[in-house]
Amino acid sequence: MSDNSAEAELLVRASRGDETAFLVIYERHCHSIFRFAYRLLGSVQLAEDVTHDCFLALLRRPEGYQAERASLRTYLCAATRNLAFRLLRKRGVETLVDDVPEPPSSNRTPEQLRNLLGDEIIQTVRQAVEALPPLQREALILFEYEDLSLAEIAQITESDVGTVKSRLHRARQRLRRRLGPLCARPSMD
Amino acid sequence: MKDEKTRTAGEREDMEHDDPEIRRLLRLWESPAVTSELNARVRESFRRQTAAATYWRRLFAISIPVPLPVAALVLIMLLLSATFALRNQSKATQDVSPLVEARLTAQSSAPDMKNDAPVVTRTSLAGFEPVTDMNVAVVPEISMR
Numbered sequence: 001m002s003d004n005s006a007e008a009e010l011l012v013r014a015s016r017g018d019e020t021a022f023l024v025i026y027e028r029h030c031h032s033i034f035r036f037a038y039r040l041l042g043s044v045q046l047a048e049d050v051t052h053d054c055f056l057a058l059l060r061r062p063e064g065y066q067a068e069r070a071s072l073r074t075y076l077c078a079a080t081r082n083l084a085f086r087l088l089r090k091r092g093v094e095t096l097v098d099d100v101p102e103p104p105s106s107n108r109t110p111e112q113l114r115n116l117l118g119d120e121i122i123q124t125v126r127q128a129v130e131a132l133p134p135l136q137r138e139a140l141i142l143f144e145y146e147d148l149s150l151a152e153i154a155q156i157t158e159s160d161v162g163t164v165k166s167r168l169h170r171a172r173q174r175l176r177r178r179l180g181p182l183c184a185r186p187s188m189d
Numbered sequence: 190m191k192d193e194k195t196r197t198a199g200e201r202e203d204m205e206h207d208d209p210e211i212r213r214l215l216r217l218w219e220s221p222a223v224t225s226e227l228n229a230r231v232r233e234s235f236r237r238q239t240a241a242a243t244y245w246r247r248l249f250a251i252s253i254p255v256p257l258p259v260a261a262l263v264l265i266m267l268l269l270s271a272t273f274a275l276r277n278q279s280k281a282t283q284d285v286s287p288l289v290e291a292r293l294t295a296q297s298s299a300p301d302m303k304n305d306a307p308v309v310t311r312t313s314l315a316g317f318e319p320v321t322d323m324n325v326a327v328v329p330e331i332s333m334r
Binding site for chain 1: 207208210211212213214215217218219220221222223224226227228230231232234235236238239240
């Protein structure tokens with residue numbers, strides 16, 4: 001809790017115009033916030049916009065963060081999620097659906113998938129993650145890429161641990177169906 | 190990313206459904222780094238936002254130190270000015286010329302000549318004493334409107 005209190009203190013100073021305090025907070029969290037936004041939205045430009053808006057919103061309303069309830073990182077991830085989902089809804093994407101019918105699998109045969117080159121594999125993985133329903137995608141990103149605990153993910157996504165586990169499980173199943181042939185390849189390392 | 194051993198008990202429970210091969214593939218997709226343009230943009234917005242907030246805060250928090258004797262003197266002068274202003278206002282309503290007052294009285298007590306019967310006035314010169322020294326003064330009619 002002392003880390004949370006220290007960050008709350010920095011936030012108060014930043015909201016009063018202390019640039020040094022603000023830069024400490026920004027440097028500490030901008031990378032994870034940007035990564036999360038990027039993988040959620042699939043666009044560098046949109047991720048930058050969301051990251052920018054997230055930190056400015058934090059300054060406008062510092063009293064919104066309560067150190068006794070969560071870490072600042074959790075709070076920022078929740079804010080990023082809300083901003084990103086708002087953007088997705090503007091583009092007509094339904095964000096509150098837990099599961100959607102799977103789109104037709106890629107045109108490639110399993111044999112073709114196995115023969116993909118490095119960059120193409122990365123693109124295929126990226127497309128597979130972006131094809132996940134938003135609620136499954138955010139759980140997967142926060143667990144696999146941001147190393148957050150199930151409890152933290154539940155807080156960010158305003159759900160419970162059981163729901164987060166369920167979404168993770170279904171996300172992995174979808175990815176397995178889509179990327180299965182790639183899993184049979186030897187390691188690229 | 191975290192080593193499996195550092196995960197909490199709840200996370201290890203989730204690891205039952207874990208898929209190491211999918212994780213290996215997922216790790217191939219790296220995120221681009223935060224650009225210096227974004228950093229500059231955020232810093233600039235911070236300065237703009239806090240400058241505006243600071244300006245208004247300073248404006249409403251501004252204070253002018255005034256010595257106590259000066260403040261007391263100003264307050265006394267304000268009170269005296271207010272007192273004189275109120276007094277002048279009430280005096281103005283009482284200060285009516287005797288001629289105007291007489292006219293007002295006459296007007297208020299004069300009978301309505303239009304509808305009444307002809308007035309008969311009887312006069313008597315008993316006790317009449319002529320004025321020895323007559324001074325005629327012409328008084329212009331004062332408009333009562």
